Amino acid sequence: MPASAESAARTREKIHAAAVRLFTRQGYHGTGMREIAREAGVSLGNAYNHHRTKLELFEAILADYEARYTAPDTPLARALNTFEGLEDLERLGEAARQTVRRFEDYIRLIYVDVVELEGEHIRRLFGGMRRRYEEALGPRLRALQAAGELAPDVDPIAGLMTATISYFYLFNIERIFGVRRLYGCSDKQAIADIAALLRRGLEPR
Structure with missing residues (x-):
C-alpha cells in the first residue's frame, strides 16, 4: 500500500x-x-x-463492524460451524460470551441505532439471521434430527437460533447493562443452566 x-x-x-x-x-x-x-x-x-x-x-x-461480526473466524461462527449436537450447547454459550465481549462497542451502537434512528441500519443483520443459519447449518441439523439426535417436532434452525439469542441476551444484560450474575451464579453455571433448559425444558421427566 x-x-x-x-x-x-x-x-x-x-x-x-x-x-x-x-x-x-x-x-x-x-x-x-x-x-x-x-x-x-x-x-x-x-x-x-x-x-x-x-x-x-x-x-x-456499522458496516465495518458487521463485516467483522459475521466473519467465519469469530468465536460464535466457529462454534456454529462445528456444532454437532446438543452436547455442544455449552460451547455455544461460551462463544456467545466471548463474542459479546469482543463486540461490546458494536452492540452499544446497535442500541444507539435502535433508539435514535429507529433501527434503520441494523435490520439487515437480524433480518438475515434465519437465512444465514439455514445456509450454514440447515442440512447438518436436519441430519441430526433424522438420526434422532434432535426432537422431531421442533424446527432445528429455530431451536439453535433460540439458543444463541438466549445466551446473547444473558451476556448483553451482564456486559452492556452492568447487571452482574443475572442468574445468581457464575457465567459457567448460567451457560450450563440454559443448556439444560434447552435440552430438557421445564416439564418433569
Missing part, C-alpha cells in the same frame, strides 16, 4: 475510533462532526474528506 494510502487508512481508523467512543458515550444526535474530529486529532476538513456526513460515518462504522 502506498504511503499516502496508508496514511489515509490510519486517519480513517482514528476517525472511526473517535466516533465510536463518542457515539457509544453520548449518542448519535448528541455527537457532532467537529467533536469527532477533535477527539480524533484531525481537522474538521480532514474528517469530511473521509465521510461527507455524520450519517455516512455512522453507517460506515
Whole structure:
C-alpha cells in the first residue's frame, strides 16, 4: 500500500475510533462532526474528506463492524460451524460470551441505532439471521434430527437460533447493562443452566 494510502487508512481508523467512543458515550444526535474530529486529532476538513456526513460515518462504522461480526473466524461462527449436537450447547454459550465481549462497542451502537434512528441500519443483520443459519447449518441439523439426535417436532434452525439469542441476551444484560450474575451464579453455571433448559425444558421427566 502506498504511503499516502496508508496514511489515509490510519486517519480513517482514528476517525472511526473517535466516533465510536463518542457515539457509544453520548449518542448519535448528541455527537457532532467537529467533536469527532477533535477527539480524533484531525481537522474538521480532514474528517469530511473521509465521510461527507455524520450519517455516512455512522453507517460506515456499522458496516465495518458487521463485516467483522459475521466473519467465519469469530468465536460464535466457529462454534456454529462445528456444532454437532446438543452436547455442544455449552460451547455455544461460551462463544456467545466471548463474542459479546469482543463486540461490546458494536452492540452499544446497535442500541444507539435502535433508539435514535429507529433501527434503520441494523435490520439487515437480524433480518438475515434465519437465512444465514439455514445456509450454514440447515442440512447438518436436519441430519441430526433424522438420526434422532434432535426432537422431531421442533424446527432445528429455530431451536439453535433460540439458543444463541438466549445466551446473547444473558451476556448483553451482564456486559452492556452492568447487571452482574443475572442468574445468581457464575457465567459457567448460567451457560450450563440454559443448556439444560434447552435440552430438557421445564416439564418433569
